[in-house]
Amino acid sequence: MGERSAVIGIGQTxxxxxxxxxxxxxxxxxxALAALADADxxxxxxxxVVVGKAPDMFEGVMMPELxxxxxxxxxxxxxxxxxTAGSVGGSTGIVASSLVESGVFERVLCVAFEKxxxxxxxxxxxxxTPFSVAVIAGAGGYFAPLIRAYMRRSGAPEDTGIxxxxxxxxxxxxxxxxxxKIPGVTFEQVMASxxxxxxxxxxxxxxxxxxACAMIFASEAKAAKSPGKPxxxxxxAMRSEPTMFAGRDQVNPLAGRMNxxxxxxxxxxxxxxxxxxxxEIYVPFSWFEPMWMETMGFAEEGQGWKMTxxxxxxxxxxxxxxxxxGVLSSNxxxxxxxIRFAEAALQVRGQAGEHQVDxxxxxxxxxxxxGSQYFSTYIVADHKP
Amino acid sequence: xxxxxxxxxxxxAKAKEQRNEVEILMPVVREAVRACGLPRTEIGFTCxxxxxxxxxxxxxxxxxxxxxxxxxxxxxxxxxxxxxWALYEAWIKIQTGDVDSALVYSFGKSSPGDIAxxxxxxxxxxxxxxxxxxxxxxxxxQARAFLEATGKSERDLAEVVARSRRSAIGNPHAVVSxxxxxxxxxxxPCVSSPLRAHDLPPVTDGASALVMVAGERARKLCERxxxxxxxxxxxxxxxxxVRELARSASTEIAGARAGVHKGRVDLAExxxxxxxxxxxxxxxxxxxxxxxxxxxxxxxxxxxLMAAGLVRIGEAAMRLMARDGDRAVAHATQGPCLxxxxxxxxxxx
Numbered sequence: 001m002g003e004r005s006a007v008i009g010i011g012q013t014x015x016x017x018x019x020x021x022x023x024x025x026x027x028x029x030x031x032a033l034a035a036l037a038d039a040d041x042x043x044x045x046x047x048x049v050v051v052g053k054a055p056d057m058f059e060g061v062m063m064p065e066l067x068x069x070x071x072x073x074x075x076x077x078x079x080x081x082x083x084t085a086g087s088v089g090g091s092t093g094i095v096a097s098s099l100v101e102s103g104v105f106e107r108v109l110c111v112a113f114e115k116x117x118x119x120x121x122x123x124x125x126x127x128x129t130p131f132s133v134a135v136i137a138g139a140g141g142y143f144a145p146l147i148r149a150y151m152r153r154s155g156a157p158e159d160t161g162i163x164x165x166x167x168x169x170x171x172x173x174x175x176x177x178x179x180x181k182i183p184g185v186t187f188e189q190v191m192a193s194x195x196x197x198x199x200x201x202x203x204x205x206x207x208x209x210x211x212a213c214a215m216i217f218a219s220e221a222k223a224a225k226s227p228g229k230p231x232x233x234x235x236x237a238m239r240s241e242p243t244m245f246a247g248r249d250q251v252n253p254l255a256g257r258m259n260x261x262x263x264x265x266x267x268x269x270x271x272x273x274x275x276x277x278x279x280e281i282y283v284p285f286s287w288f289e290p291m292w293m294e295t296m297g298f299a300e301e302g303q304g305w306k307m308t309x310x311x312x313x314x315x316x317x318x319x320x321x322x323x324x325x326g327v328l329s330s331n332x333x334x335x336x337x338x339i340r341f342a343e344a345a346l347q348v349r350g351q352a353g354e355h356q357v358d359x360x361x362x363x364x365x366x367x368x369x370x371g372s373q374y375f376s377t378y379i380v381a382d383h384k385p
Numbered sequence: 386x387x388x389x390x391x392x393x394x395x396x397x398a399k400a401k402e403q404r405n406e407v408e409i410l411m412p413v414v415r416e417a418v419r420a421c422g423l424p425r426t427e428i429g430f431t432c433x434x435x436x437x438x439x440x441x442x443x444x445x446x447x448x449x450x451x452x453x454x455x456x457x458x459x460x461x462x463x464x465x466x467x468x469x470w471a472l473y474e475a476w477i478k479i480q481t482g483d484v485d486s487a488l489v490y491s492f493g494k495s496s497p498g499d500i501a502x503x504x505x506x507x508x509x510x511x512x513x514x515x516x517x518x519x520x521x522x523x524x525x526x527q528a529r530a531f532l533e534a535t536g537k538s539e540r541d542l543a544e545v546v547a548r549s550r551r552s553a554i555g556n557p558h559a560v561v562s563x564x565x566x567x568x569x570x571x572x573x574p575c576v577s578s579p580l581r582a583h584d585l586p587p588v589t590d591g592a593s594a595l596v597m598v599a600g601e602r603a604r605k606l607c608e609r610x611x612x613x614x615x616x617x618x619x620x621x622x623x624x625x626x627v628r629e630l631a632r633s634a635s636t637e638i639a640g641a642r643a644g645v646h647k648g649r650v651d652l653a654e655x656x657x658x659x660x661x662x663x664x665x666x667x668x669x670x671x672x673x674x675x676x677x678x679x680x681x682x683x684x685x686x687x688x689x690l691m692a693a694g695l696v697r698i699g700e701a702a703m704r705l706m707a708r709d710g711d712r713a714v715a716h717a718t719q720g721p722c723l724x725x726x727x728x729x730x731x732x733x734x
Contacts, residue, residue: 054443056465058443059510061514062436062437062503065465066720067507067508067510067513069623070624075621076620076634077619078620079725080473080474081464082464082465082474083446084462084463091462098478101481101483102477102480104477238462239459239460241456241457241458242451243448243450245456253458255458373447
């Protein structure tokens with residue numbers, strides 16, 4: 001890593017099924033303005049802008065950052081548009097941080113968004129080129145068999161996913177921005193919800209949300225001038241592998257394991273379970289919590305479900321996971337990864353409000369995408385690397 | 386800043402490809418990697434540029450990973466932009482010190498749809514796209530504004546076309562080339578006044594790829610590495626009513642920040658899909674008559690959308706590698722009427 005980079009501003013919109021009160025420019029601007037206010041900065045203080053979002057067909061606009069440029073105060077500035085499938089929110093944060101780490105810029109605004117109500121994600125994910133198989137099942141149809149494979153391999157109890165869902169949905173009640181809130185949510189309620197893609201039930205899956213998240217990354221000199229407590233970037237990592245080939249382990253992908261190894265090596269972490277205080281992990285379907293606990297090295301292979309079962313990942317557990325309610329509670333797809341990064345930084349900065357975990361010094365943000373093949377992660381801390 | 390050099394480049398361009406994107410891309414990537422002399426596994430970072438809307442499918446770039454050989458897994462990123470911006474992200478990544486080399490590639494097929502109509506989807510979806518103004522018509526508005534502001538004529542545009550097509554003779558990646566008489570060009574009907582068919586970019590399917598390496602290693606891999614001495618990019622608001630269409634304010638800023646004026650410019654590859662845009666860009670970058678502009682023929686003779694900007698950088702680099710000059714300017718654009726522009730200053734070792 002070159003120059004030091006720190007998170008000095010964070011802004012989120014209220015996440016909802018349909019944000020009919022704002023256009024796309026209004027949505028991204030709401031998040032950006034909140035981040036600028038958090039950092040006590042104006043548009044003129046921003047050197048460059050990075051925009052992230054998932055497929056353009058989710059809104060039906062080709063390269064929408066072009067028409068959003070002025071709403072994001074980017075006139076006369078550099079603007080980059082990142083797209084790395086579902087991991088894009090994480091990648092957007094990483095590219096923004098790298099613009100600072102490179103020494104080229106001092107304050108970079110990144111905004112990731114999705115306004116799913118403008119189009120139809122199920123359709124957008126189903127369109128296939130001629131002569132290729134159309135799954136017509138959305139993301140759940142793709143991931144359900146991977147979950148089945150995990151259950152078979154690990155021998156995890158059938159209700160592990162339900163327990164993750166109950167925990168994340170309870171956490172969401174403490175997050176003012178969360179989309180899906182079910183007061184008094186119970187185990188029985190989740191279990192009784194309709195089976196969508198066996199073994200994924202309705203309440204074990206993520207919603208389609210409208211929303212945007214913004215973060216401001218700054219150099220060491222600019223972070224020193226920032227009124228708030230900076231969250232220092234200790235490490236970032238990205239890894240990708242192809243979607244399909246014989247023998248590819250899609251349950252515990254090599255790209256995910258290499259990503260974790262690279263991340264911890266850069267951050268000087270040898271025992272992630274002990275050294276990381278909490279994590280925001282990309283869990284669009286409940287079972288991905290135990291799966292990613294293993295890939296990220298928080299648990300031995302086949303043991304991840306025990307963390308959920310024993311309450312280790314609860315907000316008062318030894319490694320709280322998805323204190324915000326996670327992707328299960330808010331899912332503007334292109335923003336979901338950046339929300340993980342933002343929530344990790346909020347914890348480090350002590351800004352997480354009701355879902356704040358006590359004594360967080362180091363937190364991890366995680367995103368994945370495609371067919372479990374794109375990974376973007378980072379670690380932030382309350383002290384300089 | 387770390388010194389970063391382009392050490393290899395490859396491309397493919399045809400008016401209409403029967404192959405799919407991965408099939409087009411695979412030999413291009415293979416050639417760029419072979420020519421750079423580094424084993425695939427030693428290239429530190431990979432970054433690509435493409436558009437889902439050209440392929441008509443979400444996550445279109447995911448399939449491209451098959452062409453790159455992303456196994457074991459690679460450090461990789463993607464921009465929904467022309468490949469020139471993928472090069473920029475890779476250059477930044479090298480500047481962070483995280484990696485020392487990068488493979489950059491981009492691809493796009495314009496032929497399957499009506500590209501001018503598809504590009505209308507880049508506009509404000511609430512107020513402009515419903516009117517469905519096609520890309521050629523928007524460019525014509527800009528051309529008219531340019532002619533009126535500068536006193537230039539349609540003859541000046543035709544001269545750009547004739548010179549470009551002449552320069553493209555011998556370029557195997559040009560889809561149109563040859564000797565054309567300016568008088569005859571001017572007899573052609575307008576597609577959208579003042580632009581005629583030859584003032585528009587030809588429909589092209591293609592891909593481009595290059596490898597960049599930091600520091601001394603570049604000299605070991607390449608007989609004459611081409612150093613990136615400056616690179617910058619800027620965007621303008623999209624609304625045509627709030628921009629001064631007869632000039633390119635964002636190119637002016639990017640050119641100044643990239644250091645175009647710090648030395649003599651021998652040649653320039655300008656990404657000008659429409660003839661009048663070459664004249665706007667020349668003015669924005671302050672390129673005089675002595676500069677050899679678009680020796681490849683430029684975007685008026687070959688325009689694989691999403692790859693064409695990266696092709697400009699590659700074409701300029703290859704000429705410097707071949708010692709056809711010492712210092713070059715390469716430019717890329719995207720968005721309606723030169724909305725977003727990247728300028729790169731290159732120097733042969």
